[in-house]
Amino acid sequence: MNYTWNWGIFLEPSPEGVGTYFDMLLVGLKWTIATGACAWVWALVCGSLIGVIRTLPNRWTVGFGNAYVELFRNIPLLVQLFLWYFVLPELVPASIGLWLKQLPNASFFTAVVGIGFFMSARVAEQVRAGIIALPRGQSMAGLALGLTTAQTYRYVLLPMAFRIILPPLTSEFLNTIKNTSVALTIGLIELTARARAIQEFSFQVFEAFTAATLIYLMLNLLITAAMRWLERWVKIPGYGQGK
Amino acid sequence: MFSDFDFNVIWRALPYMLQEGLVFTLTLTALATAGGIVLGTLLALMRLSSLPFLPQIAAGYVNTMRSLPLVLVIFWFYFLVPYIGQWVLQSDRPIAVGAFASSLITFTLFEAAYFSEIMRAGIQSISRGQLMAGYALGLNYRQVMGSVILPQAFRNMAPVLLTQTIVLFQDTSLVYVLSIPDFLGAASKVAQRDGRLVEMYLFAAAGYFLISFTASTLVKRLQRRIAIIR
Numbered sequence: 001m002n003y004t005w006n007w008g009i010f011l012e013p014s015p016e017g018v019g020t021y022f023d024m025l026l027v028g029l030k031w032t033i034a035t036g037a038c039a040w041v042w043a044l045v046c047g048s049l050i051g052v053i054r055t056l057p058n059r060w061t062v063g064f065g066n067a068y069v070e071l072f073r074n075i076p077l078l079v080q081l082f083l084w085y086f087v088l089p090e091l092v093p094a095s096i097g098l099w100l101k102q103l104p105n106a107s108f109f110t111a112v113v114g115i116g117f118f119m120s121a122r123v124a125e126q127v128r129a130g131i132i133a134l135p136r137g138q139s140m141a142g143l144a145l146g147l148t149t150a151q152t153y154r155y156v157l158l159p160m161a162f163r164i165i166l167p168p169l170t171s172e173f174l175n176t177i178k179n180t181s182v183a184l185t186i187g188l189i190e191l192t193a194r195a196r197a198i199q200e201f202s203f204q205v206f207e208a209f210t211a212a213t214l215i216y217l218m219l220n221l222l223i224t225a226a227m228r229w230l231e232r233w234v235k236i237p238g239y240g241q242g243k
Numbered sequence: 244m245f246s247d248f249d250f251n252v253i254w255r256a257l258p259y260m261l262q263e264g265l266v267f268t269l270t271l272t273a274l275a276t277a278g279g280i281v282l283g284t285l286l287a288l289m290r291l292s293s294l295p296f297l298p299q300i301a302a303g304y305v306n307t308m309r310s311l312p313l314v315l316v317i318f319w320f321y322f323l324v325p326y327i328g329q330w331v332l333q334s335d336r337p338i339a340v341g342a343f344a345s346s347l348i349t350f351t352l353f354e355a356a357y358f359s360e361i362m363r364a365g366i367q368s369i370s371r372g373q374l375m376a377g378y379a380l381g382l383n384y385r386q387v388m389g390s391v392i393l394p395q396a397f398r399n400m401a402p403v404l405l406t407q408t409i410v411l412f413q414d415t416s417l418v419y420v421l422s423i424p425d426f427l428g429a430a431s432k433v434a435q436r437d438g439r440l441v442e443m444y445l446f447a448a449a450g451y452f453l454i455s456f457t458a459s460t461l462v463k464r465l466q467r468r469i470a471i472i473r
Binding site: 003070071073074075076077078079080082083086087090091174178179180181182184185192195196199205206209212213216217220 | 322326416417459
């Protein structure tokens, strides 16, 4: 291989004027985490809502929930981001469209909304699976005790369902973080985009990508460890959870 | 709102979109799925083997691939493959690799990690008694795996493998970052040339939706049929 390695590149000042190339990566990491975390909150809220209405004894809410999941699951994330970023501002009234286009950090907000909705369909599937996994007697017992449907969900079904689906939710959270890299196509300068920029400025392509790879791996390990801790923390003593 | 929606733009772009874009996307999906399943099965066998180091190597590969964003992996291979080619062919400069070959290598290697997890679950779904029965009959490892375990594993996992193929089909849209005219890339090219982003992106979304939705409906039907037989 006639490739000149230069690991010192990360300590050299970046062409942006402030900081080193390594600082460039860190700023990218900050955007990756911010986008991933906000999108995850969005996905969790919408996904839980849709997952719940898909288990209600009502034909219309189930139908709406199913349509929602199919819509967001069957279009690639990249295409969905393009729809939010390029198409939506053209379809709303002109004044709102202009406001959307001139929004500072528009690509960040678009990424949060786009990735949030995309992941919410997957969260909805998990939430629904978690509720269905509970014995039917649980909701019946709740109703028999005089709880309303909303109270049954709040105090009986959801607390157990979320504990059951915590492991799959962990991997959906990791997917959300990974999916933020797709947003570089709409101009979000996150970690992968930063690695790409270093490659363009300095031509040290493999150093930049190796660093980004290591950062992603560390982020993964940290989140996995945190979620394992959360699983232990919320575990109900005596309730087996499959073990 | 939709007042200046121009169907003619889509109509004019249709031959290019289908003949260039969709053919690229579908070919890439089919070849990467085939390669990914073969490589994934090998990785799964490595991971379940009792030989030293093989399980660790396979696990390391699979876990690394699964923790990285596909976009980063696409960039990695786009720059790395010319150097690997140079090393393999012993030429004196990095060889030029076409866009299709580069993305095919990327998707095969990337999706193999996901297919291997599916195949591992499939192999483990077959009871160990069958493995032992095979050995007791005098079959060797190859014969036991090839004629007893793997056919059943494939059959049990067929719906999951096909679902992963649909995911792969949607993932191929990410070759956009290399400016390759796949289905989305073709739509994007026309959109920017004609300044008709609304029409072309909505059309691309509709195309992806139609194919994925039809395919996943068929997979669900297959799942029900297999469930009845077993």
